[in-house]
Amino acid sequence: xxxxxxxxxxxxxxxxxxxxxxxxxxxxxxxxxxxxxxxxxxxxxxxxxxxxxxxxxxxxxxxxxxxxxxxxxx
Amino acid sequence: xxxxxxxxxxxxxxxxxxxxxxxxxxxxxxxxxxxxxxxxxxxxxxxxxxxxxxxxxxxxxxxxxxxxxxxxxxxxxxxxxxxxxxxxxxxxxxxxxxxxxxxxxxxxxxxxxxxxxxxxxxxxxxxxxxxxxxxxxxxxxxxxxxxxxxxxxxxxxxxxxxxxxxxxxxxxxxxxxxxxxxxxxxxxxxxxxxxxxxxxxxxxxxxxxxxxxxxxxxxxxxxxxxxxxxxxxxxxxxxxxxxxxxxxxxxxxxxxxxxxxxxxxxxxxxxxxxxxxxxxxxxxxxxxxxxxxxxxxxxxxxxxxxxxxxxxxxxxxxxxxxxxxxxxxxxxxxxxxxx
Numbered sequence: 001x002x003x004x005x006x007x008x009x010x011x012x013x014x015x016x017x018x019x020x021x022x023x024x025x026x027x028x029x030x031x032x033x034x035x036x037x038x039x040x041x042x043x044x045x046x047x048x049x050x051x052x053x054x055x056x057x058x059x060x061x062x063x064x065x066x067x068x069x070x071x072x073x074x
Numbered sequence: 075x076x077x078x079x080x081x082x083x084x085x086x087x088x089x090x091x092x093x094x095x096x097x098x099x100x101x102x103x104x105x106x107x108x109x110x111x112x113x114x115x116x117x118x119x120x121x122x123x124x125x126x127x128x129x130x131x132x133x134x135x136x137x138x139x140x141x142x143x144x145x146x147x148x149x150x151x152x153x154x155x156x157x158x159x160x161x162x163x164x165x166x167x168x169x170x171x172x173x174x175x176x177x178x179x180x181x182x183x184x185x186x187x188x189x190x191x192x193x194x195x196x197x198x199x200x201x202x203x204x205x206x207x208x209x210x211x212x213x214x215x216x217x218x219x220x221x222x223x224x225x226x227x228x229x230x231x232x233x234x235x236x237x238x239x240x241x242x243x244x245x246x247x248x249x250x251x252x253x254x255x256x257x258x259x260x261x262x263x264x265x266x267x268x269x270x271x272x273x274x275x276x277x278x279x280x281x282x283x284x285x286x287x288x289x290x291x292x293x294x295x296x297x298x299x300x301x302x303x304x305x306x307x308x309x310x311x312x313x314x315x316x317x318x319x320x321x322x323x324x325x326x327x328x329x330x331x332x333x334x335x336x337x338x339x340x341x342x343x344x345x346x347x348x349x350x351x352x353x354x355x356x357x358x359x360x361x362x363x364x365x366x367x368x369x370x371x372x373x374x375x376x377x378x379x380x381x382x383x384x385x386x387x388x389x390x391x392x393x394x395x396x397x398x399x400x401x402x403x404x405x406x407x408x409x410x411x412x413x
Binding site: 012014015018020022039041049053 | 356
């Protein structure tokens, strides 16, 4: 299954979480979303929100200031 | 003016605090959690340090500073004043002998913004009958404002985070929701933010933003006056660790469990939370210059409420204390009350 994509690079808090949430709200259960962004804080915030809200982080990488999260919608 | 204080930083207010676990690790590694002499009545675990210097006299010290919450410099200065003095007032001490300011500003920040922040802080201190006696200023990539406060109190009458007892009732003196309200404040000025906020009325956003700013610039001094009149077992202010995090400190230090069964929030913040995804309903959303959470015995609760009302302090009973290993339970069906 191909993943939807969302780039939140350069967005300040709370946009990375808010945009991820809005995108997931528009998707069907079980669909995948790949989120690309920047910053340790933003990486932590998006990942925490995803887990706290019952979605699944399938893959997570964070290197050289850039992160990538593959999320499966609950 | 094109320079905006809130655009100059990636994190705002108490959100720039280190997470609680990370702070704990740093203190452990630095050996700063070791035992003190008997004159140190409170150390890093408390809102202010407390050192007994003579019979009946303790000196309290605290330092608190952060990045801007608002673009209006005088309001930002007032928020900083409210935040730093709160760390003394939270211990039930009303006498703040002096305040020093710490300020940092970037090379490209117009000097009138620095003047405005200092003016706001100075005005707030004057209104609290506390002299602003000096400080220190540096160049820095992020603008920062705050201060160090020195309080004087009676060691026998100081109220600590530790001391909550099973059966106590819990009262909070400012509603929650600073983070979502102030996110709306920032984002309504940006095109992308406006799109996110579509569907929420201007009236609701105004209510949230105005409620948050009013709360942040409101002093906790009247609450300290109340704690001098009514015996309170434990108190902590609610700032960067959120209601749950600060309650966890109280529960752990007191050796009891805390149950939060009401979430008292700023009007409009539930709708904003639904858009931004802040953990407001789990009590984990970060607050700035928040209210004081007090644990009081049932028999003193009526008196506490009466004294708060006399001083026009808004409050809400948000939970209770029970026996347990030191945990906090924010119940899923907690009633949400919009202030």
